[in-house]
Amino acid sequence: MTSVLQHPGYDEEKLRRVTEQTPCREAQTGLLLSLMGQPQQYSYPSIFVYGHRASGKSHVMQVLLKELELPHATISCVECVSNALLFEKMLLSLFGCEAASLLPRTPSLSDFVRVYRHQCVDSPATQTRYIVMEKAELLRDADVNLLPALLRLQELVDDNLTVILLSEITWDKFRPNTGCYEPLVLHFPDYSKGDLQQILSRDSHPSYSADFYSSYINILLGVFYSVCRDLRELHHLAALNFSKFCEPLAEGKVKESDTHKLWRNIEPHLKKAMQTVYLREVSSLQWEQMQQMEEKEAGALKGLSAHTHVELPYYSKFLLIAAYLASYNPARTDKRFFLKHHGKIKKTNFLKKNEKTSNHLLGPKPFPLDRLLAVFYSVVDSRVAPSASIFSQISSLVTLQLLTQVSHDDQLDAPKYKCAVSLDFISAISRTVNFDIVKYLYDFL
């Protein structure tokens, strides 16, 4: 049975268009439509819709309101940072610019309700008016009276009005302290793998068959589905990588039905995309350019992380290595690593048992400047004088955010630092100065 939307208050043709534009969302659209009821009937004052991002909440609402030509105001809470913007936008969408201009300079909620009621007298509601607020989780950070007032706006303005909040956070985290008018809570479930396949296959390229495109989508989902289910991201990735997928076809090497060869061609490319474009290491433009270039030239793709590898002077590298050792080795083990004759050190059983105390899991610990210099002098092979140039290099490391200063700026005599680099980074650096850092780390004993 094809689920066709039907409702007595709305035109069948319009409903058919709604169904076309909202694939795999028939149940939710039907539920929303039945709750909205006929245009002149009242609907519940506030409805809260939650679901993952890109699960179609805004899309379904927009399609419903636009196709059925219902009076509405769509507001993104990201844009409306102040109350004035919010109220102005609402009045503008519902009543026009004359109403919006009636608001005073810094309108309070009281002014908004007053202007709204005034407008209602001139143009009473023959159909339910809808106010849709996207990214509603930001309302929690606005004025404390805004969210409760919006939830009961129907009662406050005495009009046939419904406020619909869309969010990806659950309603439990919204409830104010002393309670509020509880909205009707609806869930938009995520798309299943089949749904995603169906929706993504709709944008097939005209010059290739639909089956070809859906086999491509199948391969794409096979690589990315376990990591990401966001429809927008997958759509973006599909659009970016399709030309590479069609490349062997364009060159005439394979036929459309040769799925295995096509898979072999695209799979390493998609894996690379996961490390770069998916993480926004490279921009989409760079990715497309890279695809144009030859295989050999495309070796070095500079991502954003590559820019963090700064070329440091010799002593700075050793200072950084010393800082890393000071952060990740407990202070009592310094004697063992850095003194020539350290004597016997008892390995207590208690310490080795609890794996959680591995410093590489807990994070870097702060260390005083004296300790840093002590480790530095034992690590550096040549004799270095404690001059101002060494100390200024420490400050520049802090500016580069490779070290973080933990103590307050006022404490000049005993500043404390923490090392803020990862193990991969410091291994790369120590390789350049021929220093085996792993030998000196307590966790890798």
Added chain:
Amino acid sequence: MLQPIRVRDEPNQEVVIAGQVVFPRMRKNRSIMSKRKAKYAHLPIGESITQVQSMLRERLCNQRLPDKPEGTEAQHKHLLELLRRTAIHGESNSVLIVGPRGAGKTMLLKCVLRDLLEDKEAQKSLLQVHLNGLLQTDDRIALKEITRQLHLENVVGDKVFGSFAENLAFLLEALKKGDRSSSRPVLFILDEFDLFAHHKNQTLLYNLLDVSQSAQAPIAVVGITCRLDVLELLEKRVKSRFSHRQIHLLSSLTFTQYLQRVQSQLSLPQDFPDVKFAQDWNDSIKTLCEDKSAEEALRRHFNSSKDFRSLHILLMLCLSRVTVAKPVIKPADLLEASRLCFVDAKANMLHGLSILELCLIIAMKHLNDVYEGEPFNLQMVHNEFKKFLQRKSNSMYNFEQPVIMKAFEHLQQLELIRPVDGSAAKTQKEYQLMRLMLDHSQIMEALQKYPLCPTDVKQWAMSAFG
């Protein structure tokens, strides 16, 4: 068996004008019905369904008042008596209506006002000022609103007053009628009364209650609040001027009374245009309330909350399933609506996570089990995940650290994990301590329903220690 349906070709002319009291329209219907009664036995089914929907929706959205108070007769009488004394006899009063959210406080007040205004004298002389704590967040705004609602903007003009009290006294003075030496009685209704107690110095409350105690003008101050401890919020001088009269709406319903309430909320009144349809509808509602599974669902709702609002949400969901094809509410509708109300939101969100994110959550669960709820960071979670991959997994493979980081951040954006309050700025992202905001049972329940979950992941989740 239904009579043959007559298709009406003129569009439905009835236009709902918002804010109008319902009764005038009902009277219009009745007059039309009396003309048509001779011709048709009843309306076509589509028309009846539309009428039912309109009527019941208005009732569930609190736009239509019940004819007589349900379960609050004593409070209704008390409040009506009090307000009558102010409106007709000119006696000043103050009262607080206290009750939890959705108990029916506003409904009670509206019913009382409607009954009060049936009296001609009260209707002629009583003035009403409606203030709301959510809208009038400041005493200055409140005063402007009072001026506006008493239609005294022209009288006030550009006058500058020294204090709030002066301003209020001027307003009340301006309400004096020509023939009598006393001013008209004013009814001040303060919704969300507890929010007014947070204003600076509680000036508005002090002045209003002061006027109600002194012989200046007959006013009645009615406060509506959900806080039972509202008197603790008032300052000593304000509290002493308050009459300490409280009307409590603490529902003490039994289950039978709750069932009766469900029935009355869904039943159609006597003056419904299609009498036979109304009869059938009311009978079907009665059968619904007697059905075993429906009763069980209602009992579950009764056990969680007895107030009107949660009932209205449930009934709204049931009502939305009434169509021309199925013109009654069946027990299945009630069960489905009940299921929608009681579903666990976080489990729903877990259903939509990618398998990598789900594995991270299972890793966090294991960390919580081993270290008894101590906060964790990304490195620990990744470590735990790597242990699983080494030992037990054959369907998942290791992802790069940045990909894991992105999944972790997604979980943070969904507020399924939250950072422990601390110096968030100074620590690196991988080492920032977090807590899991999910329960053990929620995770296990979500795993049962998770689509295409690999068996090794499920087994890993069920095992006791990592």
